[in-house]
Amino acid sequence: MPDDPLSTTRTIEFWFDFGSNYSYLSTMRIEALADARNVRIVWRPFLLGPVFRQLGFDNSPFVLQKEKGAYVWKDMERQCRKYGLALTRPSTFPRAALLAMRVALAGAQEPWIGGYCRKIMQLNFAEDRDIGSPEVVGEALDTLGLPTQRIIDAALADANKLRLREQTESAINKGIFGAPTFFVGGEMFWGNDRLEDALDYCETLPARA
Amino acid sequence: MPDDPLSTTRTIEFWFDFGSNYSYLSTMRIEALADARNVRIVWRPFLLGPVFRQLGFDNSPFVLQKEKGAYVWKDMERQCRKYGLALTRPSTFPRAALLAMRVALAGAQEPWIGGYCRKIMQLNFAEDRDIGSPEVVGEALDTLGLPTQRIIDAALADANKLRLREQTESAINKGIFGAPTFFVGGEMFWGNDRLEDALDYCETLPARA
Numbered sequence: 001m002p003d004d005p006l007s008t009t010r011t012i013e014f015w016f017d018f019g020s021n022y023s024y025l026s027t028m029r030i031e032a033l034a035d036a037r038n039v040r041i042v043w044r045p046f047l048l049g050p051v052f053r054q055l056g057f058d059n060s061p062f063v064l065q066k067e068k069g070a071y072v073w074k075d076m077e078r079q080c081r082k083y084g085l086a087l088t089r090p091s092t093f094p095r096a097a098l099l100a101m102r103v104a105l106a107g108a109q110e111p112w113i114g115g116y117c118r119k120i121m122q123l124n125f126a127e128d129r130d131i132g133s134p135e136v137v138g139e140a141l142d143t144l145g146l147p148t149q150r151i152i153d154a155a156l157a158d159a160n161k162l163r164l165r166e167q168t169e170s171a172i173n174k175g176i177f178g179a180p181t182f183f184v185g186g187e188m189f190w191g192n193d194r195l196e197d198a199l200d201y202c203e204t205l206p207a208r209a
Numbered sequence: 210m211p212d213d214p215l216s217t218t219r220t221i222e223f224w225f226d227f228g229s230n231y232s233y234l235s236t237m238r239i240e241a242l243a244d245a246r247n248v249r250i251v252w253r254p255f256l257l258g259p260v261f262r263q264l265g266f267d268n269s270p271f272v273l274q275k276e277k278g279a280y281v282w283k284d285m286e287r288q289c290r291k292y293g294l295a296l297t298r299p300s301t302f303p304r305a306a307l308l309a310m311r312v313a314l315a316g317a318q319e320p321w322i323g324g325y326c327r328k329i330m331q332l333n334f335a336e337d338r339d340i341g342s343p344e345v346v347g348e349a350l351d352t353l354g355l356p357t358q359r360i361i362d363a364a365l366a367d368a369n370k371l372r373l374r375e376q377t378e379s380a381i382n383k384g385i386f387g388a389p390t391f392f393v394g395g396e397m398f399w400g401n402d403r404l405e406d407a408l409d410y411c412e413t414l415p416a417r418a
Contacts, residue, residue: 067386177276193402
């Protein structure tokens with residue numbers, strides 16, 4: 001497959017929010033897995049908060065349901081150990097990270113998007129840094145050697161802010177109810193546990209030019 | 210491992226409800242997987258309805274949240290295809306199956322428990338039969354060549370009815386919020402997606418005599 005140029009046109013849409021703990025697992029894993037299969041990732045940052053509110057929840061289910069919340073962090077410890085990822089339970093959860101999300105949207109088609117998303121996730125879930133603060137977002141971009149100010153300006157442009165609202169609306173319209181969510185062809189896959197299944201499904205589809 | 214007689218004392222507790230669709234997947238898979246690792250299964254039927262009510266839900270989240278409900282049956286189709294399991298979406302969901310659950314509790318330590326549970330699950334999720342009806346439960350036991358009347362009598366004994374309520378209370382006290390749930394040592398694993406992880410964790414524990 002990697003030798004077939006057409007196969008590079010197989011795509012997986014990755015819908016995620018930097019505040020979402022299971023999105024952390026997928027963000028750290030997806031690029032290596034997709035590259036190995038020659039699948040292109042379409043990065044789709046969206047705001048999970050408005051999606052939850054639309055469903056009638058005023059917070060993450062992991063906060064609203066204390067039993068599930070207690071479990072989720074045990075599960076995260078085990079999953080991170082399994083994947084070889086660091087984990088420090090964020091002192092604020094879920095962390096709103098509006099600027100970080102706007103940067104992700106502005107950079108979604110840039111070659112640095114994967115590295116940027118991993119960096120932000122790592123700051124939130126491994127280092128317990130406040131990814132909601134502009135300083136931390138700037139630091140992440142600096143660390144990656146990117147033109148920080150130019151990227152922040154693009155992220156803060158009205159058109160980009162509007163696009164993030166629209167992308168979030170689009171998530172709701174597609175039936176997304178949590179993150180991460182993957183789309184391959186018309187098929188929806190929910191949760192980090194389905195990342196491999198979604199990529200397997202990619203490979204069953206004809207590659208398109 | 211299979212040659213070590215002590216290793217047979219490693220155990221996994223399997224908490225399930227016949228109405229739960231993801232419990233279907235685990236029920237069909239667990240015995241073969243556990244046998245291959247020489248792990249003993251402790252079958253723990255419990256009533257998911259009272260657990261949901263305790264958490265403030267008056268039905269399955271797959272019914273209460275229509276987006277998640279729509280997704281779950283697509284996911285079930287794909288999961289069943291992956292595991293080679295038949296699936297017919299039950300015309301009533303979730304199906305209450307009190308007698309079937311009482312039989313599972315009465316027979317939890319019998320050699321036929323695995324076959325019985327698979328049979329009931331198959332009737333519900335592959336054949337869309339009403340496993341809430343005594344006739345269907347009787348038919349399942351008959352098919353397995355078991356002493357149906359004696360088993361039903363034991364299931365309907367007051368002490369057994371009480372034990373099912375107590376086991377359900379115990380599920381709540383253990384922090385169970387869904388099914389299937391597995392316990393290995395003190396560790397809780399939630400969902401069919403964690404069955405392999407739970408069994409892997411078994412193998413990290415010292416076998417006890």
